[in-house]
Amino acid sequence: MTESTSVMWFRDDLRVRDNPALRAAAEHGGPIVCLYVLDDESPGVRPLGGASRWWLHGSLTALAAELGEIGLSLTLRRGPAAEVVRAVVDETDAAAVFWNRRYGEAERAIDTDLKSFLKDERGLDVRSFQANLLAEPWTVQTGQGGWYKVFTPFYRAVTSLPEPRHPLPEPGDEDSPALHHRRLPSDELDSWGLLPMHPDWAAGLRDRWTPGSAGAHERLDAFVHGGVGAYPDEHDLPAEDGTSSLSPHLRFGEISPFEVWHAVERxxxxxxxxxxxxSAFLRQIVWREFAYHLLYHLPSLGTKNMREEFDRFPWEEPEAAELEAWQQGRTGIPLVDAGMRELWTTGVMHNRVRMVVASFLVKNMRVDWRVGERWFWDTLVDADPASNALNWQWVAGSGPDAAPYFRVFNPELQASKFDPHGEYLRRWVPELGTDAYPEPMLDLKESRKAALEAYATIR
Incomplete structure:
Protein backbone atom coordinates (compact mmCIF):
# COMPACT_ATOMS: atom_id res chain seq x y z
CA MET A 1 0.00 0.00 0.00
CA THR A 2 1.49 3.32 -1.09
CA GLU A 3 1.98 6.12 1.42
CA SER A 4 1.88 8.87 -1.20
CA THR A 5 -0.59 11.72 -0.88
CA SER A 6 -3.96 11.67 -2.62
CA VAL A 7 -6.25 14.63 -3.28
CA MET A 8 -10.00 14.31 -2.78
CA TRP A 9 -11.59 17.17 -4.73
CA PHE A 10 -15.05 17.99 -3.37
CA ARG A 11 -17.52 19.76 -5.65
CA ASP A 12 -21.29 19.11 -5.60
CA ASP A 13 -20.82 16.18 -3.22
CA LEU A 14 -20.37 17.81 0.19
CA ARG A 15 -20.76 14.67 2.27
CA VAL A 16 -18.74 11.87 3.85
CA ARG A 17 -21.33 9.09 3.61
CA ASP A 18 -21.86 7.39 0.25
CA ASN A 19 -19.03 9.30 -1.37
CA PRO A 20 -17.22 6.94 -3.77
CA ALA A 21 -14.38 9.37 -4.54
CA LEU A 22 -13.62 9.84 -0.85
CA ARG A 23 -13.85 6.10 -0.35
CA ALA A 24 -11.30 5.60 -3.15
CA ALA A 25 -8.95 8.12 -1.56
CA ALA A 26 -9.17 6.22 1.73
CA GLU A 27 -8.44 2.91 0.02
CA HIS A 28 -5.50 4.45 -1.81
CA GLY A 29 -3.71 4.80 1.52
CA GLY A 30 -1.42 7.56 2.66
CA PRO A 31 -2.33 11.12 3.62
CA ILE A 32 -5.47 12.64 2.09
CA VAL A 33 -5.89 16.29 1.12
CA CYS A 34 -9.60 17.13 1.13
CA LEU A 35 -9.97 20.13 -1.19
CA TYR A 36 -12.82 22.46 -2.07
CA VAL A 37 -12.32 25.14 -4.72
CA LEU A 38 -14.59 28.17 -5.05
CA ASP A 39 -14.43 28.80 -8.78
CA ASP A 40 -16.00 32.06 -9.95
CA GLU A 41 -13.44 32.52 -12.73
CA SER A 42 -13.32 29.57 -15.13
CA PRO A 43 -15.00 30.35 -18.48
CA GLY A 44 -18.53 29.02 -18.68
CA VAL A 45 -18.83 28.20 -14.97
CA ARG A 46 -21.85 30.05 -13.61
CA PRO A 47 -21.20 31.70 -10.24
CA LEU A 48 -23.63 30.72 -7.50
CA GLY A 49 -26.49 33.05 -6.69
CA GLY A 50 -26.81 34.82 -3.36
CA ALA A 51 -29.03 32.27 -1.60
CA SER A 52 -26.88 29.36 -2.80
CA ARG A 53 -23.74 31.11 -1.56
CA TRP A 54 -25.36 31.38 1.86
CA TRP A 55 -26.11 27.64 1.73
CA LEU A 56 -22.58 26.80 0.58
CA HIS A 57 -21.11 28.54 3.64
CA GLY A 58 -23.19 26.37 5.96
CA SER A 59 -22.55 23.23 3.94
CA LEU A 60 -18.77 23.67 3.97
CA THR A 61 -18.85 24.37 7.70
CA ALA A 62 -20.75 21.12 8.23
CA LEU A 63 -18.45 19.17 5.91
CA ALA A 64 -15.34 20.38 7.73
CA ALA A 65 -16.83 19.16 11.01
CA GLU A 66 -17.77 15.79 9.47
CA LEU A 67 -14.30 15.30 8.09
CA GLY A 68 -12.81 16.20 11.45
CA GLU A 69 -14.77 13.39 13.06
CA ILE A 70 -12.96 10.83 10.87
CA GLY A 71 -9.52 12.40 11.20
CA LEU A 72 -9.48 14.53 8.03
CA SER A 73 -9.39 18.27 7.42
CA LEU A 74 -10.84 20.48 4.69
CA THR A 75 -8.63 22.77 2.62
CA LEU A 76 -10.34 25.77 1.01
CA ARG A 77 -8.88 27.51 -2.03
CA ARG A 78 -10.31 30.03 -4.48
CA GLY A 79 -9.61 30.51 -8.19
CA PRO A 80 -9.89 28.71 -11.53
CA ALA A 81 -10.45 25.11 -10.47
CA ALA A 82 -7.99 23.40 -12.80
CA GLU A 83 -5.19 25.79 -11.85
CA VAL A 84 -5.88 25.35 -8.15
CA VAL A 85 -5.95 21.54 -8.33
CA ARG A 86 -2.72 21.46 -10.32
CA ALA A 87 -1.10 23.78 -7.78
CA VAL A 88 -2.18 21.53 -4.89
CA VAL A 89 -0.81 18.47 -6.70
CA ASP A 90 2.54 20.25 -7.11
CA GLU A 91 2.48 21.50 -3.53
CA THR A 92 1.95 18.02 -2.10
CA ASP A 93 3.64 15.89 -4.75
CA ALA A 94 0.36 13.97 -4.82
CA ALA A 95 0.21 10.65 -6.64
CA ALA A 96 -3.58 10.45 -7.01
CA VAL A 97 -6.60 12.71 -7.47
CA PHE A 98 -10.20 11.59 -7.03
CA TRP A 99 -13.49 13.34 -7.72
CA ASN A 100 -17.16 12.65 -8.41
CA ARG A 101 -18.49 13.54 -11.82
CA ARG A 102 -20.31 16.71 -12.88
CA TYR A 103 -22.54 17.05 -15.94
CA GLY A 104 -22.54 20.68 -17.10
CA GLU A 105 -20.63 21.39 -20.31
CA ALA A 106 -18.06 23.80 -18.84
CA GLU A 107 -17.47 21.62 -15.80
CA ARG A 108 -17.02 18.50 -17.92
CA ALA A 109 -14.49 20.32 -20.10
CA ILE A 110 -12.49 21.34 -17.03
CA ASP A 111 -12.53 17.80 -15.69
CA THR A 112 -11.60 16.20 -19.02
CA ASP A 113 -8.65 18.54 -19.61
CA LEU A 114 -7.43 18.21 -16.04
CA LYS A 115 -7.69 14.43 -16.09
CA SER A 116 -5.78 14.28 -19.37
CA PHE A 117 -3.00 16.48 -18.01
CA LEU A 118 -2.63 14.78 -14.63
CA LYS A 119 -3.05 11.21 -15.84
CA ASP A 120 -1.52 11.20 -19.31
CA GLU A 121 1.21 13.81 -18.90
CA ARG A 122 2.04 13.51 -15.21
CA GLY A 123 1.30 9.83 -14.67
CA LEU A 124 -1.01 10.28 -11.67
CA ASP A 125 -3.78 7.93 -10.66
CA VAL A 126 -6.83 10.04 -11.57
CA ARG A 127 -10.31 8.58 -11.19
CA SER A 128 -13.82 9.98 -11.34
CA PHE A 129 -16.98 8.36 -9.99
CA GLN A 130 -20.75 8.33 -10.32
CA ALA A 131 -22.13 9.79 -7.11
CA ASN A 132 -24.90 12.30 -7.72
CA LEU A 133 -27.15 10.66 -10.31
CA LEU A 134 -28.79 7.24 -10.24
CA ALA A 135 -28.17 6.83 -13.98
CA GLU A 136 -25.54 8.78 -15.84
CA PRO A 137 -26.92 10.67 -18.85
CA TRP A 138 -25.16 8.67 -21.56
CA THR A 139 -26.31 5.34 -20.13
CA VAL A 140 -30.05 5.92 -20.65
CA GLN A 141 -30.77 5.50 -24.36
CA THR A 142 -33.75 5.05 -26.62
CA GLY A 143 -34.16 1.89 -28.65
CA GLN A 144 -32.36 3.67 -31.50
CA GLY A 145 -29.42 4.60 -29.28
CA GLY A 146 -30.42 8.24 -28.91
CA TRP A 147 -31.37 10.34 -25.90
CA TYR A 148 -34.79 11.04 -24.44
CA LYS A 149 -36.64 14.31 -24.99
CA VAL A 150 -39.87 13.32 -23.22
CA PHE A 151 -40.13 12.41 -19.56
CA THR A 152 -42.56 9.47 -19.56
CA PRO A 153 -40.48 7.14 -21.77
CA PHE A 154 -37.37 8.31 -19.91
CA TYR A 155 -39.04 7.36 -16.62
CA ARG A 156 -39.91 3.91 -17.98
CA ALA A 157 -36.34 3.43 -19.18
CA VAL A 158 -34.78 4.44 -15.86
CA THR A 159 -37.12 2.34 -13.75
CA SER A 160 -36.46 -0.70 -15.95
CA LEU A 161 -32.72 -0.51 -15.25
CA PRO A 162 -31.18 -2.72 -12.56
CA GLU A 163 -31.75 -1.50 -9.01
CA PRO A 164 -29.53 1.48 -8.12
CA ARG A 165 -26.45 0.50 -6.15
CA HIS A 166 -26.70 0.58 -2.37
CA PRO A 167 -25.05 3.45 -0.48
CA LEU A 168 -21.41 3.05 0.49
CA PRO A 169 -20.31 3.20 4.14
CA GLU A 170 -18.31 6.23 5.13
CA PRO A 171 -14.51 6.02 5.22
CA GLY A 172 -13.15 5.32 8.65
CA ASP A 173 -15.52 2.46 9.39
CA GLU A 174 -14.17 -0.84 10.65
CA ASP A 175 -13.80 -2.24 7.13
CA SER A 176 -11.65 0.59 5.76
CA PRO A 177 -8.04 1.53 6.48
CA ALA A 178 -7.12 4.18 9.02
CA LEU A 179 -7.30 7.71 7.64
CA HIS A 180 -4.51 10.27 7.65
CA HIS A 181 -4.93 13.87 6.69
CA ARG A 182 -2.43 16.27 5.27
CA ARG A 183 -3.05 19.82 6.40
CA LEU A 184 -2.33 22.60 3.91
CA PRO A 185 -2.65 26.37 4.11
CA SER A 186 -6.34 27.12 3.65
CA ASP A 187 -8.48 30.16 3.05
CA GLU A 188 -10.69 31.21 5.93
CA LEU A 189 -14.26 30.47 4.93
CA ASP A 190 -15.44 33.86 6.19
CA SER A 191 -12.98 35.57 3.83
CA TRP A 192 -14.99 34.32 0.86
CA GLY A 193 -17.86 36.65 1.73
CA LEU A 194 -20.57 34.07 1.09
CA LEU A 195 -22.85 35.42 3.81
CA PRO A 196 -24.92 38.59 3.35
CA MET A 197 -23.86 41.37 5.70
CA HIS A 198 -25.30 44.78 4.81
CA PRO A 199 -28.16 44.11 4.78
CA ASP A 200 -28.37 40.66 6.34
CA TRP A 201 -31.33 39.22 4.43
CA ALA A 202 -30.75 35.61 5.51
CA ALA A 203 -32.70 35.50 8.80
CA GLY A 204 -35.52 33.52 7.20
CA LEU A 205 -33.03 31.09 5.67
CA ARG A 206 -31.42 30.48 9.06
CA ASP A 207 -34.82 29.84 10.62
CA ARG A 208 -35.83 27.39 7.89
CA TRP A 209 -32.69 25.39 7.10
CA THR A 210 -29.79 23.40 8.51
CA PRO A 211 -27.27 22.94 5.67
CA GLY A 212 -25.10 19.82 5.79
CA SER A 213 -25.47 16.06 5.80
CA ALA A 214 -26.89 15.87 9.31
CA GLY A 215 -29.71 18.23 8.33
CA ALA A 216 -30.26 16.26 5.13
CA HIS A 217 -30.62 12.93 6.90
CA GLU A 218 -32.88 14.49 9.52
CA ARG A 219 -35.19 15.66 6.75
CA LEU A 220 -35.07 12.31 4.97
CA ASP A 221 -35.89 10.38 8.14
CA ALA A 222 -38.77 12.70 9.00
CA PHE A 223 -40.21 12.44 5.51
CA VAL A 224 -39.83 8.68 5.13
CA HIS A 225 -41.39 7.92 8.50
CA GLY A 226 -43.94 10.69 8.63
CA GLY A 227 -44.69 12.18 5.23
CA VAL A 228 -44.21 9.85 2.31
CA GLY A 229 -47.52 8.07 2.83
CA ALA A 230 -49.44 11.34 2.53
CA TYR A 231 -47.32 12.59 -0.38
CA PRO A 232 -49.90 11.98 -3.14
CA ASP A 233 -52.55 13.93 -1.22
CA GLU A 234 -50.45 16.72 0.29
CA HIS A 235 -47.51 17.46 -2.01
CA ASP A 236 -49.61 19.90 -4.07
CA LEU A 237 -50.92 21.80 -1.02
CA PRO A 238 -48.64 24.76 -0.25
CA ALA A 239 -50.04 25.25 3.26
CA GLU A 240 -49.03 21.71 4.25
CA ASP A 241 -45.57 20.34 5.00
CA GLY A 242 -46.18 17.70 2.37
CA THR A 243 -42.86 17.60 0.52
CA SER A 244 -39.47 16.20 1.48
CA SER A 245 -37.56 19.54 1.49
CA LEU A 246 -34.53 17.60 0.28
CA SER A 247 -33.89 19.63 -2.88
CA PRO A 248 -31.10 21.91 -1.55
CA HIS A 249 -29.43 18.98 0.18
CA LEU A 250 -29.42 17.05 -3.09
CA ARG A 251 -28.27 20.13 -4.99
CA PHE A 252 -25.11 20.41 -2.87
CA GLY A 253 -24.64 16.67 -2.58
CA GLU A 254 -25.06 16.53 1.20
CA ILE A 255 -27.09 13.39 0.64
CA SER A 256 -26.97 11.10 -2.37
CA PRO A 257 -29.91 10.04 -4.54
CA PHE A 258 -28.91 6.45 -3.75
CA GLU A 259 -29.48 7.08 -0.04
CA VAL A 260 -32.83 8.71 -0.75
CA TRP A 261 -33.94 6.00 -3.17
CA HIS A 262 -33.17 3.09 -0.88
CA ALA A 263 -34.60 4.77 2.23
CA VAL A 264 -37.91 5.25 0.42
CA GLU A 265 -37.83 1.71 -0.99
CA ARG A 266 -37.23 0.30 2.49
CA SER A 279 -43.90 5.71 -6.04
CA ALA A 280 -45.09 9.29 -6.49
CA PHE A 281 -42.07 10.69 -4.67
CA LEU A 282 -39.53 8.53 -6.51
CA ARG A 283 -41.04 9.75 -9.77
CA GLN A 284 -39.88 13.23 -8.74
CA ILE A 285 -36.39 11.88 -8.12
CA VAL A 286 -36.41 10.56 -11.69
CA TRP A 287 -37.58 13.99 -12.93
CA ARG A 288 -34.34 15.36 -11.47
CA GLU A 289 -32.47 12.67 -13.40
CA PHE A 290 -34.32 13.73 -16.55
CA ALA A 291 -33.22 17.33 -16.04
CA TYR A 292 -29.58 16.28 -15.97
CA HIS A 293 -30.11 13.96 -18.93
CA LEU A 294 -31.29 16.98 -20.92
CA LEU A 295 -28.54 19.28 -19.62
CA TYR A 296 -25.90 16.78 -20.67
CA HIS A 297 -27.29 16.45 -24.19
CA LEU A 298 -28.47 20.08 -24.46
CA PRO A 299 -25.78 22.18 -22.74
CA SER A 300 -27.65 25.41 -23.57
CA LEU A 301 -30.75 24.28 -21.64
CA GLY A 302 -30.55 27.34 -19.39
CA THR A 303 -29.96 29.92 -22.11
CA LYS A 304 -31.60 28.84 -25.40
CA ASN A 305 -35.13 27.92 -26.37
CA MET A 306 -35.11 24.23 -27.12
CA ARG A 307 -37.98 24.73 -29.56
CA GLU A 308 -36.62 27.09 -32.18
CA GLU A 309 -40.01 28.61 -32.97
CA PHE A 310 -39.84 30.33 -29.58
CA ASP A 311 -36.96 32.43 -30.89
CA ARG A 312 -39.70 34.36 -32.72
CA PHE A 313 -41.95 34.78 -29.70
CA PRO A 314 -42.89 38.44 -29.10
CA TRP A 315 -41.71 38.79 -25.50
CA GLU A 316 -42.48 42.08 -23.75
CA GLU A 317 -39.70 44.18 -22.24
CA PRO A 318 -41.03 44.78 -18.71
CA GLU A 319 -40.86 48.12 -16.99
CA ALA A 320 -38.50 48.01 -14.01
CA ALA A 321 -41.42 48.64 -11.64
CA GLU A 322 -43.42 45.77 -13.14
CA LEU A 323 -40.56 43.31 -12.80
CA GLU A 324 -39.89 44.46 -9.24
CA ALA A 325 -43.56 43.95 -8.39
CA TRP A 326 -43.25 40.32 -9.48
CA GLN A 327 -39.90 39.82 -7.72
CA GLN A 328 -41.08 41.38 -4.46
CA GLY A 329 -44.57 39.87 -4.36
CA ARG A 330 -46.54 43.08 -5.01
CA THR A 331 -48.49 42.12 -8.13
CA GLY A 332 -51.91 42.28 -6.50
CA ILE A 333 -52.42 38.61 -7.41
CA PRO A 334 -52.45 36.85 -3.99
CA LEU A 335 -51.03 33.42 -4.87
CA VAL A 336 -48.25 34.94 -6.99
CA ASP A 337 -47.35 37.37 -4.21
CA ALA A 338 -47.42 34.64 -1.55
CA GLY A 339 -45.03 32.49 -3.55
CA MET A 340 -42.57 35.27 -4.30
CA ARG A 341 -42.49 36.32 -0.64
CA GLU A 342 -41.98 32.74 0.47
CA LEU A 343 -39.05 32.53 -1.95
CA TRP A 344 -37.40 35.71 -0.68
CA THR A 345 -37.84 34.76 2.97
CA THR A 346 -37.01 31.05 2.93
CA GLY A 347 -35.00 30.48 -0.26
CA VAL A 348 -37.55 28.01 -1.60
CA MET A 349 -41.06 28.03 -2.97
CA HIS A 350 -43.63 25.27 -3.02
CA ASN A 351 -43.41 23.49 -6.38
CA ARG A 352 -47.07 24.00 -7.27
CA VAL A 353 -46.67 27.72 -6.64
CA ARG A 354 -43.42 27.84 -8.63
CA MET A 355 -45.40 26.79 -11.68
CA VAL A 356 -48.00 29.48 -11.02
CA VAL A 357 -45.56 32.37 -10.55
CA ALA A 358 -43.54 31.23 -13.58
CA SER A 359 -46.65 31.01 -15.74
CA PHE A 360 -47.71 34.48 -14.57
CA LEU A 361 -44.35 35.96 -15.60
CA VAL A 362 -43.96 34.29 -19.00
CA LYS A 363 -47.61 34.15 -20.07
CA ASN A 364 -49.61 36.85 -18.30
CA MET A 365 -46.74 39.37 -18.29
CA ARG A 366 -45.12 37.85 -21.42
CA VAL A 367 -41.61 38.27 -20.01
CA ASP A 368 -38.84 36.04 -21.39
CA TRP A 369 -38.48 32.91 -19.24
CA ARG A 370 -34.74 33.55 -18.90
CA VAL A 371 -35.49 36.63 -16.80
CA GLY A 372 -37.33 34.44 -14.31
CA GLU A 373 -34.68 31.74 -14.45
CA ARG A 374 -32.02 34.28 -13.46
CA TRP A 375 -34.09 35.55 -10.52
CA PHE A 376 -34.67 32.03 -9.25
CA TRP A 377 -30.96 31.27 -9.69
CA ASP A 378 -30.13 34.14 -7.34
CA THR A 379 -32.83 33.56 -4.73
CA LEU A 380 -33.28 29.76 -4.48
CA VAL A 381 -31.14 27.78 -2.05
CA ASP A 382 -31.81 24.77 -4.30
CA ALA A 383 -30.93 26.61 -7.54
CA ASP A 384 -29.91 23.71 -9.74
CA PRO A 385 -28.47 24.23 -13.23
CA ALA A 386 -30.53 21.40 -14.70
CA SER A 387 -33.83 21.48 -12.82
CA ASN A 388 -34.19 25.26 -12.73
CA ALA A 389 -33.70 25.56 -16.49
CA LEU A 390 -35.91 22.60 -17.36
CA ASN A 391 -38.76 23.79 -15.15
CA TRP A 392 -38.74 27.29 -16.67
CA GLN A 393 -38.69 25.91 -20.20
CA TRP A 394 -41.48 23.50 -19.25
CA VAL A 395 -43.74 26.33 -18.12
CA ALA A 396 -42.85 28.57 -21.06
CA GLY A 397 -43.59 25.78 -23.52
CA SER A 398 -40.18 26.12 -25.15
CA GLY A 399 -38.62 22.93 -23.80
CA PRO A 400 -38.44 19.49 -25.38
CA ASP A 401 -41.01 18.17 -22.88
CA ALA A 402 -43.15 21.16 -22.00
CA ALA A 403 -46.59 22.26 -20.92
CA PRO A 404 -48.79 23.02 -23.95
CA TYR A 405 -48.65 26.67 -24.99
CA PHE A 406 -52.33 27.15 -24.21
CA ARG A 407 -51.92 26.08 -20.58
CA VAL A 408 -51.91 29.33 -18.64
CA PHE A 409 -52.12 28.74 -14.90
CA ASN A 410 -54.91 30.82 -13.38
CA PRO A 411 -53.64 31.91 -9.94
CA GLU A 412 -57.15 32.39 -8.57
CA LEU A 413 -58.32 28.92 -9.60
CA GLN A 414 -55.06 27.39 -8.38
CA ALA A 415 -55.49 29.07 -4.99
CA SER A 416 -59.09 27.90 -4.62
CA LYS A 417 -58.12 24.34 -5.53
CA PHE A 418 -54.85 23.92 -3.63
CA ASP A 419 -55.25 26.45 -0.78
CA PRO A 420 -59.02 26.27 -0.27
CA HIS A 421 -58.95 27.72 3.26
CA GLY A 422 -56.48 30.46 2.42
CA GLU A 423 -53.89 29.36 4.99
CA TYR A 424 -50.93 29.77 2.65
CA LEU A 425 -52.17 33.15 1.43
CA ARG A 426 -52.68 34.48 4.96
CA ARG A 427 -49.25 33.23 6.02
CA TRP A 428 -47.41 35.19 3.33
CA VAL A 429 -49.84 38.01 2.49
CA PRO A 430 -51.24 39.04 5.87
CA GLU A 431 -52.47 42.40 4.52
CA LEU A 432 -54.74 40.65 2.01
CA GLY A 433 -58.22 42.18 2.10
CA THR A 434 -57.05 45.52 3.49
CA ASP A 435 -56.31 48.83 1.79
CA ALA A 436 -52.59 48.08 2.17
CA TYR A 437 -52.76 45.35 -0.49
CA PRO A 438 -52.24 46.60 -4.07
CA GLU A 439 -54.73 46.33 -6.89
CA PRO A 440 -53.95 43.64 -9.50
CA MET A 441 -51.25 44.84 -11.88
CA LEU A 442 -53.06 43.22 -14.82
CA ASP A 443 -56.31 41.56 -15.77
CA LEU A 444 -55.88 37.78 -15.72
CA LYS A 445 -58.49 37.12 -18.40
CA GLU A 446 -57.25 39.78 -20.81
CA SER A 447 -53.59 38.89 -20.31
CA ARG A 448 -54.35 35.23 -20.96
CA LYS A 449 -56.08 36.17 -24.20
CA ALA A 450 -53.09 38.30 -25.25
CA ALA A 451 -50.71 35.45 -24.42
CA LEU A 452 -52.63 32.98 -26.58
CA GLU A 453 -52.66 35.47 -29.45
CA ALA A 454 -48.89 35.87 -29.10
CA TYR A 455 -48.37 32.10 -29.05
CA ALA A 456 -50.50 31.78 -32.18
CA THR A 457 -47.96 33.88 -34.10
CA ILE A 458 -45.26 31.19 -33.77
CA ARG A 459 -47.33 28.05 -34.27
Missing part, protein backbone atom coordinates in the same frame (compact mmCIF):
# COMPACT_ATOMS: atom_id res chain seq x y z
CA UNK A 267 -40.27 2.21 3.70
CA UNK A 268 -42.33 0.84 0.82
CA UNK A 269 -41.34 -2.72 1.77
CA UNK A 270 -42.09 -2.25 5.48
CA UNK A 271 -45.25 -0.16 5.15
CA UNK A 272 -47.33 -1.20 2.11
CA UNK A 273 -49.83 1.55 2.95
CA UNK A 274 -47.15 4.06 1.92
CA UNK A 275 -46.46 2.40 -1.45
CA UNK A 276 -48.40 4.92 -3.53
CA UNK A 277 -46.63 7.81 -1.83
CA UNK A 278 -43.26 6.17 -2.33
Missing amino acids: RRARAPKDAAGA
